[in-house]
Amino acid sequence: MRCRFLIPDDCRGRLVSMPLGGVRLAQASYSALVAERTPRLIRRDDPEVYEIAVVVTGDQGIEQVRERALVRPGEMVVHDSSLPLTARAAVTSGLSGALILQIPKQLIRLPEPRLKELLAVPLPTTTGVGKLLVGLLRGIAEEYTELSPHDLVRAGQGVMDLTVAVLGHFTDRDALLPPDSRQRVLYLKCAAFVERHLGHPELSPGVVARAHGISPRYLQLVFRDQGTTPSSFIRERRLAHCRRDLADPALHTVPVHAIGAVGVSPGVRVQPGVPKEGRGVARRVPAVDRER
Numbered sequence: 394m395r396c397r398f399l400i401p402d403d404c405r406g407r408l409v410s411m412p413l414g415g416v417r418l419a420q421a422s423y424s425a426l427v428a429e430r431t432p433r434l435i436r437r438d439d440p441e442v443y444e445i446a447v448v449v450t451g452d453q454g455i456e457q458v459r460e461r462a463l464v465r466p467g468e469m470v471v472h473d474s475s476l477p478l479t480a481r482a483a484v485t486s487g488l489s490g491a492l493i494l495q496i497p498k499q500l501i502r503l504p505e506p507r508l509k510e511l512l513a514v515p516l517p518t519t520t521g522v523g524k525l526l527v528g529l530l531r532g533i534a535e536e537y538t539e540l541s542p543h544d545l546v547r548a549g550q551g552v553m554d555l556t557v558a559v560l561g562h563f564t565d566r567d568a569l570l571p572p573d574s575r576q577r578v579l580y581l582k583c584a585a586f587v588e589r590h591l592g593h594p595e596l597s598p599g600v601v602a603r604a605h606g607i608s609p610r611y612l613q614l615v616f617r618d619q620g621t622t623p624s625s626f627i628r629e630r631r632l633a634h635c636r637r638d639l640a641d642p643a644l645h646t647v648p649v650h651a652i653g654a655v656g657v658s659p660g661v662r663v664q665p666g667v668p669k670e671g672r673g674v675a676r677r678v679p680a681v682d683r684e685r
Contacts, residue, residue: 451489
C-alpha cells in the first residue's frame with residue numbers, strides 16, 4: 394500500500410498488528426491521507442486476503458471495482474487485496490481510525506461472485522451479527538495483551554466464523570454457511586444474550602433457548618461443543634461480574650451481600666447479592682482483592 398499524507402505538516406500514523414491464528418487484526422490511526430494499491434504493487438506482493446475495515450473515527454472514502462463510497466464511523470467496508478484500491482481519510486481536527494481485519498480468501502467459504510458485490514459498499518454494524526462482530530473486534534483489541542496464545546487462536550476462530558456470518562447475511566446467503574460455523578455463531582449470539590441479561594433473576598437455559606427459537610436440548614449441544622453447559626456459563630459469568638465488583642476500589646464501601654446489584658442497567662429486575670453458588674468464592678475474594 395502506498396500512502397500520501399494530504400497535509401505536509403501533519404504526517405501522523407500508527408498501526409498495531411494483532412495476529413489471531415489464521416487471521417490478523419490491526420488497529421490503525423492516521424491523519425488525512427490517500428492510500429493506493431496499484432496493479433504494480435499487487436503484482437509485486439498480494440497476500441490474497443479479504444480486508445474488513447470497521448471505521449472508528451473520521452469519514453473515510455474507498456474506491457474499488459468501479460464502486461465508490463463514503464464510509465462513516467460505525468460502518469464497515471470489505472475490499473479485496475487482489476484488486477486495485479484507493480482509500481482516503483478526510484481532513485479532521487483529530488486522527489481518523491479503523492479496525493482492519495485480514496482473512497485469507499481460502500477461509501471464506503462463500504461464492505466469490507457474491508462477495509464481489511460487497512466490495513467498497515458501506516455495511517451497517519448497529520444490529521445483528523454485524524454488531525456482534527464489531528463488539529468482538531473491539532474487545533480483542535482492548536484485551537489483546539492479556540490473552541494467552543491459546544485464547545488468541547480461539548478468538549481468531551470466533552472472528553472468522555462471525556465474519557463469514559456477516560458476509561453471508563449481507564449477500565443474503567445465510568444458508569450457504571457451513572454447519573459448524575452456524576453453530577459457533579449461534580453460541581456467540583447466546584453468550585451475548587446472557588451477558589446482556591445477567592442482572593435478571595429469571596435468566597436460565599430455558600430463557601436463552603426460547604429467545605433464540607431453539608430447544609433446550611439443542612442449546613445444550615451448542616454449549617457442549619464449546620466445553621461448557623448453559624447453566625455453567627451463566628453461573629461463571631455471574632461470578633466473574635461479582636469478582637470484578639469485589640475487586641473494584643470504587644465499590645469498597647458496598648456490602649458484600651449487595652454485590653451483584655451494582656452496575657446493572659435501570660429497569661432491569663435484579664436479585665441483589667452474590668449468587669448462592671458463589672458465596673464460597675465471595676468469602677475468599679473480598680479479603681484478598683479489597684486489601685490491594
